Amino acid sequence: xxxxxxxxxxxxxxxxxxxxxxxxxxxxxxxxxxxxxxxxxxxxxxxxxxxxxxxxxxxxxxxxxxxxxxxxxxxxxxxxxxxxxxxxxxxxxxxxxxxxxxxxxxxxxxxxxxxxxxxxxxxxxxxxxxxxxxxxxxxxxxxxxxxxxxxxxxxxxxxxxxxxxxxxxxxxxxxxxxxxxxxxxxxxxxxxxxxxxxxxxxxxxxxxxxxxxxxxxxxxxxxxxxxxxxxxxxxxxxxxxxxxxxxxxxxxxxxxxxxxxxxxxxxxxxxxxxxxxxxxxxxxxxxxxxxxxxxxxxxxxxxxxxxxxxxxxxxxxxxxxxxxxxxxxxxxxxxxxxxxxxxxxxxxxxxxxxxxxxxxxxxxxxxxxxxx
Amino acid sequence: xxxxxxxxxxxxxxxxxxxxxxxxxxxxxxxxxxxxxxxxxxxxxxxxxxxxxxxxxxxxxxxxxxxxxxxxxxxxxxxxxxxxxxxxxxxxxxxxxxxxxxxxxxxxxxxxxxxxxxxxxxxxxxxxxxxxxxxxxxxxxxxxxxxxxxxxxxxxxxxxxxxxxxxxxxxxxxxxxxxxxxxxxxxxxxxxxxxxxxxxxxxxxxxxxxxxxxxxxxxxxxxxxxxxxxxxxxxxxxxxxxxxxxxxxxxxxxxxxxxxxxxxxxxxxxxxxxxxxxxxxxxxxxxxxxxxxxxxxxxxxxxxxxxxxxxxxxxxxxxxxxxxxxxxxxxxxxxxxxxxxxxxxxxxxxxxxxxxxxxxxxxxxxxxxxxxxxxxxxxxxxxxxxxxxxxxxxxxxxxxxxxxxxxxxx
Numbered sequence: 007x008x009x010x011x012x013x014x015x016x017x018x019x020x021x022x023x024x025x026x027x028x029x030x031x032x033x034x035x036x037x038x039x040x041x042x043x044x045x046x047x048x049x050x051x052x053x054x055x056x057x058x059x060x061x062x063x064x065x066x067x068x069x070x071x072x073x074x075x076x077x078x079x080x081x082x083x084x085x086x087x088x089x090x091x092x093x094x095x096x097x098x099x100x101x102x103x104x105x106x107x108x109x110x111x112x113x114x115x116x117x118x119x120x121x122x123x124x125x126x127x128x129x130x131x132x133x134x135x136x137x138x139x140x141x142x143x144x145x146x147x148x149x150x151x152x153x154x155x156x157x158x159x160x161x162x163x164x165x166x167x168x169x170x171x172x173x174x175x176x177x178x179x180x181x182x183x184x185x186x187x188x189x190x191x192x193x194x195x196x197x198x199x200x201x202x203x204x205x206x207x208x209x210x211x212x213x214x215x216x217x218x219x220x221x222x223x224x225x226x227x228x229x230x231x232x233x234x235x236x237x238x239x240x241x242x243x244x245x246x247x248x249x250x251x252x253x254x255x256x257x258x259x260x261x262x263x264x265x266x267x268x269x270x271x272x273x274x275x276x277x278x279x280x281x282x283x284x285x286x287x288x289x290x291x292x293x294x295x296x297x298x299x300x301x302x303x304x305x306x307x308x309x310x311x312x313x314x315x316x317x318x319x320x321x322x323x324x325x326x327x328x329x330x331x332x333x334x335x336x337x338x339x340x341x342x343x344x345x346x347x348x349x350x351x352x353x354x355x356x357x358x359x360x361x362x363x364x365x366x367x368x369x370x371x372x373x374x375x376x377x378x
Numbered sequence: 379x380x381x382x383x384x385x386x387x388x389x390x391x392x393x394x395x396x397x398x399x400x401x402x403x404x405x406x407x408x409x410x411x412x413x414x415x416x417x418x419x420x421x422x423x424x425x426x427x428x429x430x431x432x433x434x435x436x437x438x439x440x441x442x443x444x445x446x447x448x449x450x451x452x453x454x455x456x457x458x459x460x461x462x463x464x465x466x467x468x469x470x471x472x473x474x475x476x477x478x479x480x481x482x483x484x485x486x487x488x489x490x491x492x493x494x495x496x497x498x499x500x501x502x503x504x505x506x507x508x509x510x511x512x513x514x515x516x517x518x519x520x521x522x523x524x525x526x527x528x529x530x531x532x533x534x535x536x537x538x539x540x541x542x543x544x545x546x547x548x549x550x551x552x553x554x555x556x557x558x559x560x561x562x563x564x565x566x567x568x569x570x571x572x573x574x575x576x577x578x579x580x581x582x583x584x585x586x587x588x589x590x591x592x593x594x595x596x597x598x599x600x601x602x603x604x605x606x607x608x609x610x611x612x613x614x615x616x617x618x619x620x621x622x623x624x625x626x627x628x629x630x631x632x633x634x635x636x637x638x639x640x641x642x643x644x645x646x647x648x649x650x651x652x653x654x655x656x657x658x659x660x661x662x663x664x665x666x667x668x669x670x671x672x673x674x675x676x677x678x679x680x681x682x683x684x685x686x687x688x689x690x691x692x693x694x695x696x697x698x699x700x701x702x703x704x705x706x707x708x709x710x711x712x713x714x715x716x717x718x719x720x721x722x723x724x725x726x727x728x729x730x731x732x733x734x735x736x737x738x739x740x741x742x743x744x745x746x747x748x749x750x751x752x753x754x755x756x757x758x759x760x761x762x763x764x765x766x767x768x769x770x771x772x773x774x775x776x777x778x779x780x781x782x783x784x785x786x787x788x
Contacts, residue, residue, distance in 0.1 A: 084685065086673035108686050210535055212754070266652070273647045273760070280725060283536070356726040363646050363727070370650035 041066040041104055048077040048095060052119025062109050062132040067092070070100035074119075081115040082107075082126060108132050136261075139311050144259045147308040151191055154301075155251040158187040162247045169223055169240040172233045181224065182293045182343060185285075188220075188247075189294045190301035191254075192274060193267035198253050205246050208283065219243055221287075228287035261309050265373040268305035271298045272366035280359045282347045292344035295358070296335060303328050306369065312376040320371060327365035334361045384472055384493050416553050418496035424467040426775040427632055428621065429782060431501030432711070432737050433610035435589035437551040440581030440715040441558040442638065442733065443566065444544025444768055445573035450513040456787045458572045462504065462548075462565055463781035469557075472497035475564050489567065491560050498554035502561050504782045505636050505770025510545040521786060523627050525635060525740045526771045532746070533753030534764065541640050541766030544576045549636070549735070555582065577766070579640065581715020581733050588713055594667060594675065597732055598643055598716050599761070601660050602667035605675055606701070608711045619709045619744065620737050629785035632774030634737045637745045640717075640766030643731035648761045659757040661695030669697065679703075694757040700748060708744045710736040731762065741769055 041064035047054040048071045069080045069092050081091040082105060089112070092101040107128045114124035136144070161184040168177035188195065188206065196202045203212055205219045218239050226236050278284040279295040306324060314321045334357060338345045350358075416438070422430045447455065465475045469492075476487020511522035528543075550561035559580070566575050585597040586604030590611050597603040608615045617623065622630045648656070657664055667675035671683045671690030679701055683690040691698050702709050718730035738744035753759065776782045 085671060085683075086668075087671055088673075110686065210531075211533065213533065266655075269650065273644075273651075276647055276725070276727075277644055277760070352724040355724045359725040359727060366646075366650055370652075373652060 040064060043068055045070070046080055046114070047072045048074055048080060048116060048119075050074045050076050050120060052077060052121045053080055053114045053116040053124045056114065056121060056124035057127075058114065058124070059127045059129065060107070061130045062107060062128050063130075064104060064106045066102055066104045068100065068102045069095060071095040071097050073097050076118045077116045079117055081113075081117075083113045083115055084110065085113075106132070139315075140261045143261050143264065143308045143312060147264045147305060148259060150304045150308070151194055151254050151257070154187040154191045155247075155254045158184070158247050159244075159251050161187060162244055166240040166244045169227075169233050170237050174227055174231065174233055177223070177233065178227050178288070181220075181227065181288060182290045185220065185290070185294055186297040189274075189297035190304070192298070192301070193270040194254060194257060195250055197257070198250065201246060201250055201253070205243065205250070208278075208286070219246070224285065224287045261312060262373045262377050264305050265309050265369075265376055268302040268372070269366060269370050271302040271305070272362055272369060274298050275362050276359060276366070280355050280362065282350075282355075285347065289347040290344070291347040292335065292338055296332075296344070299328070299331055299335075299362075302369070306372070309372065309376050313372055316375045317371075320368065320375070324365070324368050324372070327361075327368055331361045331365055334358055384474055384495060416499065418498045418553060420499045420553075421472055421497035422470060422499050422501050424463070424470045424502065424776075425778045425780075429501075429503045429633070429772055429775045430470070431503035431549055431551050432620070432634060432713070432772070433588070433616060434499070434501050434551070435592055435610065436584040436586055436713055437499050437501070437558075438553045438584055439551065439555040439558045440584075440733065440735075441550045441555075441562045441578065442581070442735070443548050443550075443562045443578040444507070444576045445546040445548070445566075445569060446576045447510065447513060447545045447572065448574050449572045450515040452516055452787065454572050455516065456783075458569055459504070459783040459787065460781045461568050462502075463776055463783075465564060465568055466502035466504075466561070466782075469561050469564070470497065470500045470502060472500075475568075489560065489564055491563075492554075492557050495554055495557055498552045498557045500550065500552040500557050500561060502565070503549040503551075503636075503772060505547040505549070505772040506783070506786070507544045507546065507768065507770050509543060513545070518786070521627060521629065523622075523630050523771055525622075525625075525742065526769065527742065529637065529741065529746060529767050529769050532749050532764070534759050535753070535767070536763045536765055537767050538765050541577050543768050544770075546573060547636070547638075547768065547770045555580070579638075579717060579733050579766075580719075581717050583716045585714045585716055585732055586712040588711065598645060598730055599648055599656070599660070601656075601662060601664055602675065603714075603732075604712055605662075605667055606679075606697075608709055615709065616711070619739060620711050622739055625739070630771060630773060631785075634739065634772050635741045636770045636772050637734075637736050637738070637741050638766065638768045639734040639749075639764050641732045641734050642729070642763045642765050644727075644761050644763070645730060646727050651761075658692050658695060659761070661691040661697035670695070692757065694755050696752070696756050696758045699752050699756050705748050705751065708747060710738045710744050710748065712736045737772070 042060065043066045044058060044060060045068045048069065067080065067082065067090065071078065075097060078095050079091060079093045082089050090103045090105045092103050095101055109128055109130060109132070112126040112128065114126050116122055165177060165180040165184045168180055195205070206221065207217060207219060208221050209217055209225065220243065222239050223236055223243070226233055275295055275298045279291045279298060282289065282291050284294050285291045310321055422434055424430060468475050474488040474493070478484055479486040479488050508522065508526050508528050510516070511518045511526070548562060548565055550558040552558040562578060584595055586607050587594050588607060588610050590609050594602040594605050608619060610616065620634050622633050653664060657670060661670055662668060663670065669677065669679045669691060671680060671685070679691065679697060681691060681698055681701070681703065698704060712734070713736065714732050714734040717733045718728060720729055721727070722729045736745055773783055773785055776784060
């Protein structure tokens with residue numbers, strides 16, 4: 007579990023997209039594709055026009071000083087928050103910035119003018135007009151999501167059956183494989199409120215009475231060496247992963263969210279897999295480690311065509327870094343699985359952590375590249 | 379020799395004061411300097427109604443240490459606290475510790491690394507852990523305040539016993555790191571045979587402002603920290619939330635309770651999260667410090683504000699969950715420091731974060747209740763781990779000639 011992800015990453019991305027664009031703008035900011043242009047003039051009176059209407063979506067504000075020394079700046083604000091601005095436009099200079107605005111009433115602010123504040127009314131719904139490349143990225147990742155939620159249900163069923171039957175050895179053997187599909191798609195699973203804590207909370211993440219899911223059963227099998235009392239927990243787990251499968255079918259996806267998800271998966275590796283905290287009883291952390299990396303890789307590959315158009319060098323570097331990470335895991339492979347986490351020395355985990363950090367630093371550059 | 383300031387000793391030894399940046403070395407008197415000056419000349423009186431280092435405008439550096447008692451006899455503890463108070467009074471005044479610093483055949487009482495350094499607003503604050511009251515030989519169990527209990531396990535804890543707890547604590551704060559270090563080192567030396575150091579923490583930069591005269595500093599996440607903190611000038615808030623009053627026990631009146639949490643920040647992960655994510659995690663604009671949706675750092679949080687039907691300050695934002703209005707009006711006085719202790723051996727990442735310190739009248743009602751909520755819901759949990767925890771009763775200050783702890787042991 008991504009520690010305490012109560013916020014849905016969907017919502018976060020929805021807001022974040024607007025904020026990212028606003029933050030990245032400036033007098034020379036890149037205009038988003040399909041941005042509508044709006045022209046404004048700075049005069050002694052203030053912003054000209056002083057009142058404007060626009061449709062929700064990306065807008066490029068083109069601002070020119072038409073001979074005033076009183077006004078040198080135009081800001082678009084939402085309440086007190088400056089969303090975008092162009093400053094220091096003295097007589098004859100012009101500049102621009104771009105924003106993606108949702109429906110609402112915004113302020114056009116030209117400080118120093120006779121009438122400093124005007125209104126920008128934005129109407130309509132923010133339409134994500136996806137290009138065919140974006141649609142292809144989303145479709146590819148959606149397929150992966152659905153494969154893995156189906157795989158999660160398929161792998162959880164026999165695991166749950168073994169727990170219910172009290173077959174500890176069999177349950178232990180089936181446990182790591184049931185974890186893999188979940189760990190590959192964890193950021194999406196986290197977007198469904200309490201579903202992730204129910205399935206994947208670690209013992210110290212939640213009050214004792216709410217400790218359930220995979221890790222509660224893991225503790226029973228490895229620490230208590232018993233499945234007594236685990237039947238309701240196991241049955242609930244199966245119901246929860248089925249609920250996840252149903253919810254994932256209806257989830258809305260955005261390219262930037264997929265790219266962010268790749269980043270979050272590597273954060274998971276750093277925060278809880280390399281430290282041995284995730285699978286603290288079974289010590290199968292390296293299985294989850296690889297699953298997180300695989301999930302990040304597929305997410306990355308889904309958006310890679312978008313990135314390659316903007317920054318092919320970065321795309322190649324990330325590909326190479328994924329290879330480095332897999333190579334760093336090779337010494338610890340045993341058959342279809344991995345050595346126990348307890349066999350790793352501090353020097354071993356340190357090398358793994360540093361490989362992940364190198365990859366993640368590059369990967370964190372991707373979302374901003376593919377939205378602009 | 380106790381009358382000599384560290385500066386005077388220098389002058390009399392012929393070193394002179396030229397290199398120190400202040401004229402008139404021989405006539406230098408600490409008492410004439412203002413306590414507020416953060417250029418090194420300020421000194422904060424050790425004796426007073428409350429211990430110093432709580433309402434004192436936060437100094438830039440910290441050295442904190444927790445000790446365990448190895449000689450738990452009442453007389454040894456009393457003697458230790460008497461000696462500690464006397465030494466702390468000397469050090470905070472910019473004097474050397476002890477009398478014997480010029481005997482050729484004896485090791486000097488003072489370890490010497492602050493000779494030539496200014497008082498630098500040193501404060502030394504002492505506290506008693508819950509485990510102290512369980513030492514049977516001390517017969518203090520009847521005097522343990524009801525409010526002094528071990529911090530219970532809290533959601534998201536990843537505590538190391540070696541960085542938690544302790545029978546006694548000493549918080550040394552100063553604007554000069556060497557002055558703070560010197561205080562802990564000398565007090566540990568005085569305590570040898572009676573106490574052993576259990577853990578210690580250096581803090582290299584304050585992360586809270588405790589006075590309206592101070593700019594709000596930034597923590598290692600790059601955000602302003604402590605904007606909404608209780609300010610020492612707000613006497614009403616200090617009395618309501620920090621100083622122990624009539625609730626007792628009598629020996630704690632004018633004291634307070636100190637909670638420390640060693641909070642490791644996962645800076646590598648934080649650094650690669652998008653700005654919008656960082657700001658929504660905290661609930662403030664990264665650079666201006668204003669609440670999301672606002673424009674000024676010190677404007678009140680508008681927790682109702684929405685945009686497009688979603689709260690401007692997300693429901694799991696740190697400022698929302700830590701705010702007084704989310705916590706039945708409860709507040710705490712925060713006085714934490716940034717730390718870094720080299721490289722995490724098993725991750726190769728910076729071992730760094732926040733050494734959180736807070737003061738309050740009732741840890742259970744204040745810190746514990748707030749942290750229970752934060753540990754469960756705070757978006758920040760994705761980027762931090764609480765690895766150390768301790769709580770101490772901080773008794774009131776000492777009268778001149780008395781000692782801290784006299785109200786308990788006297």
